[in-house]
């Protein structure tokens with residue numbers, strides 16, 4: 001009998017010791033650069049194991065701790081390590097960096113729309129867009145890899161009817177798994193793979209109740225992105241309730257899609273953390289996509305905080321993609337409107353912000369006192385009706401909220417007795433708020449837009465709901481406070497097309513300056529990302545919550561997740577019409593031809609209605625058919641990027657390249673031949689940087705420069721005239737920026753310079769500050 005307590009204690013101690021051991025192990029990526037020489041997969045894996053063996057007690061332990069061994073374009077592996085083992089490895093020969101594999105998040109705010117991809121339909125250039133599509137064969141010879149949550153292959157958007165044979169260069173494959181086999185790939189979906197070892201190392205085996213262990217999409221996000229890039233033209237597509245009805249189409253409707261599923265549902269994760277896309281899974285996807293032969297990669301995810309390149313799976317993967325001349329397009333993030341929130345900021349990716357299109361779904365509310373307020377809704381109900389109106393803070397269960405968080409319609413705080421059958425006003429409204437109202441028996445919801453300004457994110461809620469602009473919240477608040485018999489009338493949804501002004505920047509779109517390297521201007525461009533209709537997974541409901549059992553084929557979503565694939569499609573078309581262009585040339589063409597004005601001929605604005613600056617909209621809104629004929633491009637070789645890295649972080653991502661010893665040969669990061677100019681710090685109040693343009697227009701041409709100086713600075717460009725006599729000819733010019741004394745310290749000034757031959761306008765934004 002005496003033994004029992006002892007035994008119990010012992011096993012408890014053992015358990016504690018084991019869990020402590022596990023707690024010390026995390027998944028790390030050990031990044032080794034590139035494979036040198038020809039090695040077989042077995043040899044590569046042996047090298048990786050020998051690194052591990054040097055920090056593990058046995059060969060067996062080394063073999064058991066390895067998760068991925070990257071064998072194609074990228075050299076490295078991921079493994080379970082303690083922080084001490086990670087430290088030892090990071091000091092070893094040949095190791096470039098060792099970093100924790102952490103999850104990126106999808107860059108969506110879970111709402112949605114249709115896409116009128118090319119040149120947005122506000123400037124009668126749709127015809128030109130069609131011309132570009134024809135020239136590009138609608139993208140049929142190009143393959144775009146979509147790294148995301150997988151795909152719903154049965155969607156009509158992915159039909160391969162009448163598509164020609166798969167291009168012969170394609171080496172990808174169709175990986176089988178849960179409810180997905182090779183029959184789900186076709187001439188449209190030419191590849192589908194999935195990567196979950198990194199996820200499972202953190203969360204254990206994928207739970208079939210929450211996700212498919214296969215390329216099949218349970219979340220909808222990947223299906224949405226893929227259909228924006230390359231969905232077929234599907235007439236009469238609409239969101240639930242018939243809202244937004246029209247022809248859905250991807251930007252490159254015949255492009256080939258290759259799906260790489262790296263994001264997995266996290267059971268019990270909050271909305272923001274409903275999916276995780278781990279670095280080591282991402283790197284495995286990049287490694288395969290490069291070997292499979294994709295020409296463009298679309299990546300709608302990222303971290304909320306930008307990390308140094310050598311610690312960022314997307315940046316590392318994208319660099320190797322760039323080396324094979326693959327264009328990598330990434331979302332800027334939805335962490336705006338604050339400054340320095342932009343993510344995916346490497347100069348070898350195209351970073352895309354989000355802006356509005358020219359359509360809203362209007363559903364004004366009329367208060368019982370006769371005051372009418374603008375409202376927007378895509379909630380599929382005949383919302384017409386008059387309801388008693390209560391403010392959430394007045395109908396809460398006593399003690400369930402504080403003065404800080406009352407009125408927000410937090411789940412479980414609303415009193416069913418006081419809410420039943422009524423319309424509830426929530427100060428900041430989105431999915432969970434309307435669910436809380438419905439749960440408490442409310443009949444309808446009036447939601448205050450959580451963002452200031454013009455952008456309203458539409459969602460297909462489950463009870464009649466409409467969202468009012470934030471500057472009208474006080475009006476409703478005053479009304480419910482002064483009238484105990486307040487009522488509200490919701491009006492039916494009316495689709496308004498050709499709204500003005502548009503585009504304006506979405507309130508959530510992430511902004512510059514670039515946190516990792518302030519001498520590179522990010523975001524690069526903006527594209528439609530507010531209420532975009534595209535295909536959806538039938539395993540995902542419109543709201544992605546268990547309470548929502550509705551099944552839809554198309555749905556609205558907002559976020560830079562939806563603007564990124566627009567640019568991926570444009571890049572695919574440019575790749576088709578200019579097969580010999582570098583990925584830098586394609587990026588340059590999209591940046592220098594972007595549009596700065598809205599459909600009223602005025603500056604694109606931010607959500608507050610003020611002219612947007614390059615930290616908000618980058619160079620402006622993409623215009624793919626102009627980008628197909630940009631006149632001049634700012635090209636860059638792989639070596640140029642490595643020299644940039646020498647100047648920027650001093651940390652070489654590619655050990656096969658030695659940084660020059662002489663500082664003189666390592667120009668500052670501002671010198672990198674980027675199509676925009678950012679200077680974080682004018683040394684001695686003056687800085688001279690160089691740029692080189694390549695003629696891709698008519699052989700004989702003369703370009704002159706026009707400068708718009710940032711307030712407080714002078715900008716001189718020399719020479720001010722460039723004469724070309726051949727296609728492919730390069731010309732160099734210098735830009736001298738001087739603090740004219742009128743600039744404020746640490747305040748950015750914005751301007752631009754434009755090279756023009758009378759036909760082409762090659763425009764580069766400038767952002768400059770003087771930190772000292």
Ligand SMILES: *[C@@H]1O[C@H](CO)[C@@H](O)[C@H](O)[C@H]1NC(C)=O
Nearest residue numbers: 134135136137138140141576
């Ligand atoms: C696509 O490739 C096929 C086969 O190589 C070729 O005949 C066709 O012209 C190409 N189309 C475009 C638009 O490049």
Ligand SMILES: *[C@@H]1O[C@H](CO)[C@@H](O)[C@H](O)[C@H]1NC(C)=O
Nearest residue numbers: 176179180181182183184185
């Ligand atoms: C794939 O699965 C479907 C449905 O279970 C089945 O009908 C089909 O034969 C399978 N195809 C292959 C190639 O296994």
Ligand SMILES: *[C@@H]1O[C@H](CO)[C@@H](O)[C@H](O)[C@H]1NC(C)=O
Nearest residue numbers: 472473474475476477478479
């Ligand atoms: C709301 O009421 C406050 C206090 O009476 C008043 O100052 C404010 O102007 C009112 N605002 C609106 C929009 O009615």
